[in-house]
Amino acid sequence: MILGRFYRSDRGGAFLLAGLFVLAVVVPVLNLAVPESSPFHLSTYTVTLIGKYLCYALLALALDLIWGYCGILSLGHGAFFALGGYAMGMYLMRQIGDRGVYGNPDLPDFMVFLNWQELPWYWLGFDMFWFAMLMVVLVPGLLAFVFGWFSFRSRVTGVYLAIITQALTFALMLAFFRNEMGFGGNNGMTDFKDILGFDLQADGTRVALFLASVITLAVSYVICRFIINSKLGRVIVAIRDAESRTRFVGYQVERYKLWLFVFSAVLAGIAGALYVPQVGIINPGEFAPLNSIELVIWVAVGGRGMLYGAVLGALLVNYAKTYFTAAFPELWLFALGALFVLVTIFLPKGLVGLWKRKRDTEP
Amino acid sequence: MRPLDPLRKALRRDRVFDFMMPQVVFSPDLDISHGPILYLEDVTVSFDGFKALNDLTLYIDDGELRCIIGPNGAGKTTMMDVITGKTRPDSGSVFFGQKIDLLRLSETDIAQGGIGRKFQRPTVFESHTVFENLELSLAADKGVWPTLFAVLNKAQRERIDEILETIALTGQRHQLAGTLSHGQKQWLEIGMLLAQSPRVLLVDEPVAGMTPQETERTAELLVSLAGKHSVVVVEHDMEFVRSIARKVTVLHEGSVLAEGTMDEVQNDPRVIEVYLGD
Numbered sequence: 001m002i003l004g005r006f007y008r009s010d011r012g013g014a015f016l017l018a019g020l021f022v023l024a025v026v027v028p029v030l031n032l033a034v035p036e037s038s039p040f041h042l043s044t045y046t047v048t049l050i051g052k053y054l055c056y057a058l059l060a061l062a063l064d065l066i067w068g069y070c071g072i073l074s075l076g077h078g079a080f081f082a083l084g085g086y087a088m089g090m091y092l093m094r095q096i097g098d099r100g101v102y103g104n105p106d107l108p109d110f111m112v113f114l115n116w117q118e119l120p121w122y123w124l125g126f127d128m129f130w131f132a133m134l135m136v137v138l139v140p141g142l143l144a145f146v147f148g149w150f151s152f153r154s155r156v157t158g159v160y161l162a163i164i165t166q167a168l169t170f171a172l173m174l175a176f177f178r179n180e181m182g183f184g185g186n187n188g189m190t191d192f193k194d195i196l197g198f199d200l201q202a203d204g205t206r207v208a209l210f211l212a213s214v215i216t217l218a219v220s221y222v223i224c225r226f227i228i229n230s231k232l233g234r235v236i237v238a239i240r241d242a243e244s245r246t247r248f249v250g251y252q253v254e255r256y257k258l259w260l261f262v263f264s265a266v267l268a269g270i271a272g273a274l275y276v277p278q279v280g281i282i283n284p285g286e287f288a289p290l291n292s293i294e295l296v297i298w299v300a301v302g303g304r305g306m307l308y309g310a311v312l313g314a315l316l317v318n319y320a321k322t323y324f325t326a327a328f329p330e331l332w333l334f335a336l337g338a339l340f341v342l343v344t345i346f347l348p349k350g351l352v353g354l355w356k357r358k359r360d361t362e363p
Numbered sequence: 364m365r366p367l368d369p370l371r372k373a374l375r376r377d378r379v380f381d382f383m384m385p386q387v388v389f390s391p392d393l394d395i396s397h398g399p400i401l402y403l404e405d406v407t408v409s410f411d412g413f414k415a416l417n418d419l420t421l422y423i424d425d426g427e428l429r430c431i432i433g434p435n436g437a438g439k440t441t442m443m444d445v446i447t448g449k450t451r452p453d454s455g456s457v458f459f460g461q462k463i464d465l466l467r468l469s470e471t472d473i474a475q476g477g478i479g480r481k482f483q484r485p486t487v488f489e490s491h492t493v494f495e496n497l498e499l500s501l502a503a504d505k506g507v508w509p510t511l512f513a514v515l516n517k518a519q520r521e522r523i524d525e526i527l528e529t530i531a532l533t534g535q536r537h538q539l540a541g542t543l544s545h546g547q548k549q550w551l552e553i554g555m556l557l558a559q560s561p562r563v564l565l566v567d568e569p570v571a572g573m574t575p576q577e578t579e580r581t582a583e584l585l586v587s588l589a590g591k592h593s594v595v596v597v598e599h600d601m602e603f604v605r606s607i608a609r610k611v612t613v614l615h616e617g618s619v620l621a622e623g624t625m626d627e628v629q630n631d632p633r634v635i636e637v638y639l640g641d
């Protein structure tokens with residue numbers, strides 16, 4: 001019943017969820033149950049790669065929510081992703097304990113190297129998983145709240161907002177590059193050993209992380225869908241299309257934007273936290289402005305203002321990127337740029353728009 | 364002199380202190396015991412030295428239908444901007460009822476407090492259906508969380524149906540607002556105002572670009588709204604104004620030039636000179 005209604009109201013989403021379900025079943029089986037000698041065996045490397053794509057997809061979902069539906073173009077969403085990633089990285093760092101090169105039970109290697117005597121206050125509590133997870137949500141959420149509070153209240157919109165979000169992520173990148181910040185400087189954090197006591201190199205752990213990514217993405221999709229289909233979702237689109245009108249109808253536009261921006265930042269943070277244990281490293285490069293711009297391209301390619309479009313775009317572009325950077329590494333940026341230009345000119349609604357148009361013109 | 368102004372304002376004894384002013388008060392409690400529902404007194408707005416409104420004083424009575432006419436650039440739209448909180452005047456005061464100082468409220472508060480506005484250029488939510496446009500406008504708790512979990516109840520649905528009937532868009536209820544004709548958009552916008560259940564409707568050039576039949580229907584609609592609401596209509600089209608007006612105010616260069624019935628105004632030599640003459 002409910003499934004049928006869902007399918008009719010959101011066909012693309014139904015396909016997406018079905019696809020994720022298939023992935024969640026097939027990938028673990030092919031990796032864990034099929035012997036390595038079999039041609040059907042899926043390497044752990046591939047499992048992790050797909051897991052990484054799914055994290056990007058979640059990030060794209062977060063951006064689409066504010067850009068596609070509310071018209072807020074953030075060119076700094078990578079910052080929230082990276083902050084979530086750093087919070088997770090700090091937990092994983094503390095889990096290393098005395099197994100680091102210097103064998104210090106409390107201090108991560110890079111702090112010993114800097115001759116620090118004790119853990120800075122902002123590292124306290126990160127040895128506890130629940131606390132780290134709280135920070136994964138809280139830190140990006142709080143930054144988004146403060147940033148959004150000031151920008152939306154002063155009615156900064158459009159290109160100006162895009163530029164200051166870009167400046168935000170750039171500033172954070174410079175800050176995190178500094179060793180004195182206490183986040184590992186330009187090397188960032190790596191050499192993680194385990195998570196919740198499970199060895200990060202073990203196939204089982206990798207599959208579990210992959211599953212966590214699939215489930216988080218699916219649940220997030222359903223929540224985003226709920227938001228968009230609610231009256232709040234309609235207010236958000238109204239703000240995008242006629243902000244001033246929305247205000248005169250009696251909605252406090254700033255509060256809506258702020259709420260959505262914070263929610264989106266939290267999703268991005270969660271994506272970052274899932275990403276870090278799978279790729280095994282977090283460094284200031286994640287704050288690079290270029291990352292946030294690439295993210296915008298994923299969403300544009302997939303189809304902005306379509307939740308499943310954003311997910312699709314992230315998956316496709318990143319798959320292409322993996323292929324390209326292996327085959328023609330120098331060409332990737334050009335290919336990406338060309339893709340963006342082509343999509344903007346010929347497919348303003350992205351690949352999903354193409355499919356929808358075909359369906360709509362059919363009798 | 365300037366630095367002392369705030370102090371002087373605070374010490375004025377003909378007015379209560381700001382912190383004692385009521386916050387947004389919804390329509391039923393509005394104090395209109397002295398007649399007018401909207402008071403504009405000595406309002407001046409200047410843009411880079413140019414006075415768009417110049418010591419404008421205007422009172423709108425509860426339930427009346429008032430037409431405001433005046434040549435282009437007379438300040439009609441600016442006046443609406445001031446009432447709805449979009450533009451803050453340099454000086455003067457604007458009161459809703461006797462107690463609510465509109466100059467201290469935000470656009471949203473003013474809208475929620477009971478003043479609805481139709482823009483000069485029709486603005487509706489183009490990617491929503493006609494029904495959804497009205498749903499969004501409906502008077503309700505417009506906070507973020509209540510909106511997230513809002514479900515239309517029966518009374519609200521009926522109210523929307525009723526409004527659809529009033530603005531003659533029942534057949535278009537599921538059509539995207541962006542696909543409506545220009546005249547239908549104007550009506551939808553009036554419908555959106557009605558959905559907010561306002562005390563005062565400010566309607567800026569409602570018949571611009573309408574066919575004669577549409578204009579006629581709009582006139583009927585606005586006339587039928589007066590009484591239950593105060594309706595302030597800004598319009599260029601003299602034929603239209605004549606067809607609905609009881610009381611007409613002529614604006615010129617940011618202040619009131621003449622006020623009275625259409626006939627009185629039309630025979631006023633100053634009005635003939637600046638407006639009707641050419």
Ligand SMILES: Nc1ncnc2c1ncn2[C@@H]1O[C@H](COP(=O)(O)OP(=O)(O)O)[C@@H](O)[C@H]1O
Nearest residue numbers: 410414415433434435436437438439440441442
């Ligand atoms: N935001 C603004 N900045 C500068 N001048 C403005 C602005 N808004 C209105 N004006 C000027 O104020 C005058 C009154 O404009 P307006 O209220 O729109 O007139 P009306 O609606 O009566 O045609 C015009 O001369 C217009 O150019």
Ligand SMILES: [Mg+2]
Nearest residue numbers: 439440441483
């Ligand atoms: Mg005007």
